Amino acid sequence: MKIEVCEVNKSFKQQQVLNQISLTIAGGRIFCLLGASGSGKTTLLRIMMGAIPADGGSVTVGGIAVPNRQLLAEMGYMPQNEALYEELSAWENLKFFAGLQRQSRKTFAADAEALLEIVDMAACKNKLIRDCSGGMKKRISLAVALIHKPKLLVLDEPTVGVDPVLRRKIWLYLRQLRNEGTTIVVTTHVMDEVTQCDDAALLRNGHIIARDTVKNLIAQTPDGNIEELFFIDNQSEAEAPLC
């Protein structure tokens, strides 16, 4: 599912968070939105999904303008917080959100088992969320976003607090989903995760300061460290693409 963001502005009171953002995200790829904490990544994701309105500009997903309720059935969203019910078990959380997505009851059990296996939570599927550690919650939250096999997966800082071994496993699974045709949008403020993605954009001061394939971005830096791109001043800030 191709996402087109066109000249989007967003302010909260006096603070301008997004300034004339234009961005095209190709379908069937993993796209990474990179930016410091507070740079507006979550805000941009919310506008892309149609949760909050932009002050100006437009967003289409798969050619359909957001907000659109049918579109939401094809999206899986993992918010930055865990966004799980503390008094329910992992299994019950999965079941609840699968129900909201009108996922068929017949396939649910098998799908849920498979997903919990991937995020390494099969053993404690009946544990209440309030008894789980931060990393466990993060993994369950990811499973919830995946339960209805969405065509577009939106993950807000998905691997914060997940240990390196499991992190690799999760990325492996995300790339497998990509190969099956899922479009994935991830945000992160951890640079080394970018290498797992196909494309990336850097967000700073409300502007996209760089946008390219990860390979090309790395080639632009002197020592292959994408972090450097944040220090190269005002690189291409002026020449935002018009659409």
Place this chain on the structure above:
Amino acid sequence: MLSIVKRILGQMKNDKRSLGLLLFAPLLVLTLLFFILSDSSYVPKLAVYDMSEKFVAELENHATVSEETEKPEAADYLEDNEIDALIWSDSAGTHIELLEKNSKSAVALEAIQDTNKALQPTQKELIIDYVYESTGDNQLDSLSFVFLGVISFFFVFILSGMSFVRERFGQTLERMLMTPIRRIDVIGGYTLGYGLLAAVQSVVIILYAVYVLQLQVEGSVALCTLVMILMAFSAVSVGALVSIFANNELQLVQFIPVIIIPQIFFSGLIPIDTIPFGLGNLCYLTPIYYGCTALEMIMIQGKGVVEIWPWLAGSVVFIGVLFLANVTALKKYRRL
């Protein structure tokens, strides 16, 4: 919508403490209130002047009696000696002078009436005078339905308000709204889920009040339960609405004095007609007013559906308005 109802009941099942508080805390408070109000062990202090020996002897079975040889001036005498009532008689009848209407006066009058009953037949009329006339009705009677309504409202309000605040800030609400669910189903599921819990609570409270505390109900107990359930539903909706204005749990608690206490004023504790500056009309904005008025009519006046339907309708309209307000408020999280 049903998924949400099921989820709420599931959450409650795993959160035994909240469930216990919802069901048993109101009973505890009611029981305490019952004992505080009944005050049955109090022996009234009465003074008599120039009454028959037979009367005094019988009265002493019910009260502490002191006999005066001169007729005292009631106002000063009652206050200075902490006497609840002064009794004397003349050709018009038996005079009873009391300080003011309160629960002590009620006990004193009861003692005197019991005495009269024991000495049947009474020839003389009872003439009751208060030093301080107050406009209030018998407050003892009104307390039962006021607290029945307020206590149930209070616990349900906190439960639904808290869980909605947590949904907002834990981002589960955001996640829920990023599925194709309709906003009306979110609020509907919420209202129904917590409404069901609240309804169970109402039934428990009513049954406990009527059959354990032996609270007097003139009218139908089933009708009382219906009124309580309607009130509980409005409490769920008020809780959800107020949570919009709270940024965290603490702020929700801070809303309690603003939301709950003024409603107690309009619940029938103070007769609406006596409230100055037309402030009494504010009662129409408070769900507790509709519920408590209906409860009063059923429990004390023994009225039925025919007489109380305007208040039932008021409750239903109130719930409807709050429902729409809540559905609209969700636009903040998703525009359609």
